[in-house]
Amino acid sequence: MHELKLMDIQKKYKDKEAVRKFNYTFTNGVYGLLGENGAGKTTLMRLICGVLQPTRGSIYCDNIEIDSMGTEYRRLLGYLPQDFGYYGDFTAECFLRYMAALKALPEDYADSRIDELLDMVELKNVKKKKLKTFSGGMIRRIGIAQALLNNPEILILDEPTAGLDPKERVRFRNVISSLGKNRMVLLSTHIVSDIDYIADRILIMKNGELIQEGTEKEITDKVEGCVWKCIVSEKEAGQITSSFIVSNVRSSGENVELRIVSERQPVAGAENVESTLEDAYLYLTQIAGGEKNATL
Template identity: 55%
Template sequence: MELRLDRLTKQFGSHIAVDRVSFSFTPGVYGLLGANGAGKTTLMRMICDVMRPTSGSVLFGGTPIDQLGDGYRARLGYLPQDFGYYPDFTACDFMMYLASLKGLTAQQAKVRTRELLGVVGLAEAAKRKVKTFSGGMKQRLGIAQAVLNDPSVLVLDEPTAGLDPKERVRFRNLISSLAQEKIVILSTHIVSDVEYIADEILVMRAGGIITTGTVEEITGDIRGCVWECAVAPREADAMSASLTVGNIHYAQDGSAIVRVVAQQRPHPSARAVEPTLEDVYLYLFQEQSGCLPVSQTKAEVGQDAIARRKGAHRG
């Protein structure tokens, strides 16, 4: 099973939202990571056949999805960023209604609704109206409706936005449990949402995929650019103003432990540390990091990293 993007492009007037993106997905969990406005939602709407590309194509099993039509949509599950629901429906009624739209028989719908509400932890709330649900409960209901038809491709657009940390953890665990033998594409600008569950990370910026790989691969690309140093609090403030600082922790002795993304040693006391995915995010989305050679853009650095890794998909 393969979902392939072939030079996928979407342009709105003079603005290019998605710029010639090519990538091949096979079963696994993919984290699409990027800042707001990077083009993630536009890309996912084209993958879901909600929006037609300006050029390029999405292919499933080697056939363009516009030729597959309903056959493709029957194998697709989608949780959009703005998940719509009927507030006066109960969770059970809402699932039964959507099951009928997805072509399930009444008996199939009953069995699948009961099963999935249990999986997402909403069995005891099945008869409650959706308008009484918390944000986390609504998102879990959204996941349940997205997998009603046991899709081969599951697309989740910013599914944890607005959730508290506990609900985000629960949501990530739920995605992992549902991901077997599926292509799962999860878009987010929250690093922790994909750091622990994604088999592969795709970093998107200004409409393009600028680097891909496992967490280990893409963090390895900036090894030697992440530092920690102990400085006086006043120095920490100065470093925050001139460098990309990921974290400041104040020690019991009154010193500040500063984590910095920079090409050169930022302070005499600095020592190199292992990078995290959050460091990669700062490296790729902050101009002041100082980690890039003057002659290279971040997109070029990302593409160089992809080219160096023989085993990675090419974006």
């Protein structure tokens, strides 16, 4: 088991701090990195992979700075970037052979590993088809296969389910969940449901900072008593939506049922309901920052 330690990590681009004073220690398991677009997730992952260098701070793998580890560190890594490049005229099998060659994997090992991975991501029956004929979900599955070619002990996945339909997203989550049993998996997303059930620990980022971390229960417990449900008229719904964080809207006959995240009762008659990770995420990234929480 490996330990990855980030100490006071900062990444600055001119006047913008993409990552600021980030401290965390990762071990085995699935870590869900949650944050809106622009929160600094991709920059953080590229720093962990050594693609970018921090402006300040250090990253250690087993108490050794990753900069000094060279190929030894890269051997431990598997990386699926958000913008996954591929050659459309390559078949799935040829593309994985090409990637295996780039990773300097022995040919015999690569042959058996490619078959194993194509089976795991359920693409073995289309391994002779060109990638340009694949759906977005199939391409993402090829992406996870290439990231796993060297059987990495540290797997970094940046927005792996972006653009996938619900069925593909569930399939992908199941694959990731199985991978986290004996390795370190760091998965970034802005889609709460992607990590709700599979992440052992969840990290929430905002404006380049780590603002909260814990298990799903530890995080949702922080907003107990702050989630409300009410049924109101369409006119009232418009007023409430402009003043409060509304996590769900559903028509209920001539009225509207709202799910509201607020530190105080939003309207008379609103009832407390059990919190979810999505509620907690909205609270921690918006209400806690003072963006919305009015009284009508």
